[in-house]
Amino acid sequence: xxxxxxTVTPRKEMADYLSxxxxxxxxxxxxxxxxxxxxxxxVITLGVGEPDFTTPWHVREAAVYSLETGKxxxxxxxxxxxxxxxxxxxxxxxxxxxYNPADEILVTVGGSEAIDLALRALITPGDEILIxxxxxxxxxxxxxxxxxxxVGIETFxxxxxxxxxxxxxxxxTPRSKVLILCYPSNPTGGIMTYEDWLPIxxxxxxxxxxxxxxxxxxxLTYGSKHVSFAAVPGxxxxxxxxxxxxxxxxxxxxxxxxxxxxxxxxxxxxxIHQYTVMCAPVMGQYAALEALSPHGLEEKDRMMExxxxxxxxxVKGFREIGLDCHEPEGAFxxxxxxxxxxxxxxQFAQRLLEEANVAAVPxxxxxxxGEGHLRCSYATSVAQLTEALDRIGxxxxxxxxxx
Amino acid sequence: MNELxxxxxxxxxxDARRDAELIATMLDRSIEEIKQVIAELESDHIIVKYATVxxxxxxxxxxxxxxxxxxxxxxxxxxxxxxxxxxYLYPEVKSVYLMSGAYDLLVEIEGKKLERGCLVRIx
Numbered sequence: 001x002x003x004x005x006x007t008v009t010p011r012k013e014m015a016d017y018l019s020x021x022x023x024x025x026x027x028x029x030x031x032x033x034x035x036x037x038x039x040x041x042x043v044i045t046l047g048v049g050e051p052d053f054t055t056p057w058h059v060r061e062a063a064v065y066s067l068e069t070g071k072x073x074x075x076x077x078x079x080x081x082x083x084x085x086x087x088x089x090x091x092x093x094x095x096x097x098x099y100n101p102a103d104e105i106l107v108t109v110g111g112s113e114a115i116d117l118a119l120r121a122l123i124t125p126g127d128e129i130l131i132x133x134x135x136x137x138x139x140x141x142x143x144x145x146x147x148x149x150x151v152g153i154e155t156f157x158x159x160x161x162x163x164x165x166x167x168x169x170x171x172x173t174p175r176s177k178v179l180i181l182c183y184p185s186n187p188t189g190g191i192m193t194y195e196d197w198l199p200i201x202x203x204x205x206x207x208x209x210x211x212x213x214x215x216x217x218x219x220l221t222y223g224s225k226h227v228s229f230a231a232v233p234g235x236x237x238x239x240x241x242x243x244x245x246x247x248x249x250x251x252x253x254x255x256x257x258x259x260x261x262x263x264x265x266x267x268x269x270x271x272i273h274q275y276t277v278m279c280a281p282v283m284g285q286y287a288a289l290e291a292l293s294p295h296g297l298e299e300k301d302r303m304m305e306x307x308x309x310x311x312x313x314x315v316k317g318f319r320e321i322g323l324d325c326h327e328p329e330g331a332f333x334x335x336x337x338x339x340x341x342x343x344x345x346x347q348f349a350q351r352l353l354e355e356a357n358v359a360a361v362p363x364x365x366x367x368x369x370g371e372g373h374l375r376c377s378y379a380t381s382v383a384q385l386t387e388a389l390d391r392i393g394x395x396x397x398x399x400x401x402x403x
Numbered sequence: 404m405n406e407l408x409x410x411x412x413x414x415x416x417x418d419a420r421r422d423a424e425l426i427a428t429m430l431d432r433s434i435e436e437i438k439q440v441i442a443e444l445e446s447d448h449i450i451v452k453y454a455t456v457x458x459x460x461x462x463x464x465x466x467x468x469x470x471x472x473x474x475x476x477x478x479x480x481x482x483x484x485x486x487x488x489x490x491y492l493y494p495e496v497k498s499v500y501l502m503s504g505a506y507d508l509l510v511e512i513e514g515k516k517l518e519r520g521c522l523v524r525i526x
Contacts, residue, residue, distance in 0.1 A: 309414075309429035316428050383418065386425070 025141040029365030033349065037359045044388040045359040046376040049186060049333070053250040053306075055287070056299040062290035063283040071286060075279045078270055079107025079258070083285050086292040087258055095218065095228040097241065103263040106270055107280045107288075111216045111244035111257035116142050117269040118212045118240045118259060119178070123148040127177040132163045133367030134335075136186045136214070140367070151176070154368035157337060160326050161190030161369070165199035172207050179209050181229055184217035187366045187375035188335045189328020194227045201232045210265075211239045216257075217331040219248035219300060222308050224329065230260070237262045240269075247332075248300050249291040254284040307332050307378070310385060314378040317389035321396050332379045335363065339372040341399045348374060348399075356395040358388050404449075407432070411440050412449070419453040465515045468497075473508040483507060 015023065030047065037043055054060075078084060084101035091097050099105050108114040115138065123129070125147030131139050133152045140150040153171045155161045163181070183192040192200075204211055213229040230239040244257030257280075259269060273279075290296055311328060318325035318336040325336035338348045345362035352358050352374075363373030378385060407430065414426050423437040430437070444450045459466050475486050483501060490510055491499045500509040 305410075312431055313425070313428050382421070382425075382429070 021145050021147075025144055028137055030137060030361050033361060033365075034359070036350075036353065040353070040357065043353065043357050043359050044380075044384050044391070046378070046380065046385075046388055047359045047361050049247075049377055050252050050379065051247060051250040051303065051332070052379045052381065053303050055249070055251050055254070056291075056296065058293075058295055059249070059251070059287050059290045059299075063287040066283050066286035071282055073282065075282050075285060077274045077279050078105070078266075079280055080282075080285050080289070083107055083289045083292075084258075086289055087260075090292050090297075091228075091241075091260065095215075095226065095231055097228050097230045097236065097260070099241075099260040100263075104260055104266055106259045106266050106273060107285060108244075108257045108259055108273065109277055109280050110246065110255040111214060111242050112138060113255075113273070113277065114240075114242040114244070114257050114259035114269075115139065115180075115212060115214060117272050118242065118261075118265075119143055119146045119148065120272055121265065121268040122178050122210055122212075124177075126175060128173060128175040130168065130171055130176055130179045130209070131367070132167075132181065134161070134185075134187055134363060134370030134373070135180075135182055135367055137365060137367075139180050139182075148178075149175070152368045155188075155190070156369055157188075157324070157326050157335075157373070160329070161185055161188035161335070162192055162196050163200060165203060168200060168203050172203070176207060176209060178212060179204060180212045180214065182214040182216075183229075184221055184226065184330020186217065186331050187333050187361070187363065187370065187373075188326075189331045189333050190326075191221055191224070191330040192227065192229075193224060194232070197227060197229060197232045197235075201229075201235050204238060205234060209238065211235065213239050213241050215241060215243045216247050218243060219304060220307060220332060221330040222311060222328075226330070240265055245288050245291055248304070249288075249296065250303060251284075251287065251291065254281075254287055256280060256284045256288045310378045310380075310382060313382065314376065314385055314389070317385070317393075318376075321389065321393040322400075323396065332377055334376045334378060335373050336376070337372055338363075338374050341396060343399065345371055345373060351399070352392065352395055355398075356391040358391050358395075407436075408440055408444060408449075411437065412444065415441075415450070466513060467515070468511065468513050471510045471512065472502075472506040473510055474506045475508065 034047055037045060081101065084105040084107060087105055088099050088101040091099060119142050123146040127148045128151045129143045129148045130151050130153055132155050143150040151171055153167050155163055211229055215228055218226040228241060230236045230241045240259055240261040242259050245251040245254060314334045315325050315327060318334060323336040323338060325334055328334050338345060341348060345364045349360055349362040361375040363370035363375060410430055411426060414421055414429065423434050423441060427434045427437045475483060477483055478485050487499050487508060490496055495512045495514050496510055497513050498511045502509050
């Protein structure tokens with residue numbers, strides 16, 4: 001019997017109770033860096049991958065109204081049928097992919113949960129998961145937690161950070177099982193066209209891979225329309241399409257995402273989803289439904305135009321400063337090379353923060369091929385971007401003069 | 404009004420000090436083209452003037468703003484206009500709106516402190 005107010009002394013260090021997998025994963029490199037930022041004043045941050053728009057009012061109002069009318073119960077585990085229907089319609093209209101809302105669409109707590117579910121549903125310990133890098137920082141740790149082995153595939157600025165067939169082919173082994181794709185890419189802004197996809201699809205087919213395609217930035221392409229990997233002939237059944245409302249609809253805090261795919265894969269993901277979160281929050285589902293209304297889609301287009309304007313400003317700014325910056329064709333990040341300064345990305349970001357009061361994420365945290373770059377989100381006001389570019393310009397000039 | 408003109412107006416409405424070069428970059432057009440669009444908007448009086456938004460409460464804390472609802476009887480032949488004009492000619496009056504509903508005009512006035520606020524006498 002344990003008596004009141006008496007603590008039991010653990011027999012080991014607390015960390016020793018943790019699983020080797022939990023101990024093994026590193027904390028997010030982005031978060032670590034931004035702990036430094038929060039301690040400073042007058043910092044302009046180009047760090048966070050988040051829209052600078054508030055969710056449009058009619059979308060927020062839909063959630064408020066759902067509460068007022070007492071919509072506070074669980075929904076169907078897979079999400080409200082109306083919402084799944086709207087998602088299916090939207091994907092069909094925008095990207096020409098067809099999913100049956102009844103059993104091929106699952107509403108999740110952000111795209112992040114969908115990625116977690118997909119990996120947990122697919123990985124047998126020891127399976128190799130192919131991950132083109134630089135990439136969003138969560139794929140590799142979640143792979144590890146599911147018992148998989150993350151295999152990075154480097155992509156390069158000279159290819160506009162596209163995934164090349166040769167690189168993919170070279171990474172494949174008999175244990176390769178899943179390929180994770182994230183285009184338009186966070187952090188590089190790189191995209192894949194239909195022609196770019198064809199040789200990748202061939203390798204996927206030949207090696208019997210399953211693809212998790214994280215298309216959260218699908219709406220944010222500039223110039224050419226996004227091509228879903230699931231829309232490539234023969235790839236629909238091999239692809240779990242993951243997306244959500246955070247980026248295009250300015251709804252990060254709502255945590256509303258979805259996964260679409262073959263009914264057997266979605267059914268397995270649904271089981272895990274049932275046991276872990278039951279269903280995505282109901283008020284968020286009502287908001288998401290409103291976001292997909294004609295009015296919501298108009299608002300989305302307005303925001304996209306604004307990102308595009310700022311993208312042009314930032315790319316031109318970096319080039320004038322003398323930093324190589326490939327044209328980001330998607331997402332809301334510029335990924336300039338800082339190699340001409342002779343600093344590592346970590347040094348550059350650290351000194352930029354300390355000496356110029358601008359925060360951006362060192363490219364090295366995004367894995368292979370990220371080193372030598374800086375991820376700058378341009379989802380911030382024009383005034384802030386202009387000021388940040390001035391500061392970065394002065395800083396780079398100073399570094400290049402060797403002080 | 405074409406799409407380019409609208410985009411230029413939206414960018415200038417957010418910040419009137421944005422120059423043609425910045426706008427040209429943001430809209431992926433030439434500087435000359437943007438300069439011409441702005442010149443046309445100005446000469447057509449679509450852009451009326453460039454003003455500064457001042458937070459007067461930080462300059463002068465004596466200042467107050469009041470909204471006054473006014474009921475009037477329309478004059479024959481002139482409707483509300485004659486009286487509205489007499490009201491808006493007072494320098495303290497910042498705006499006059501014709502309203503639908505329980506009253507006819509909504510008058511926004513600005514003055515010093517409440518006791519001196521209502522300098523406009525409505526007959």
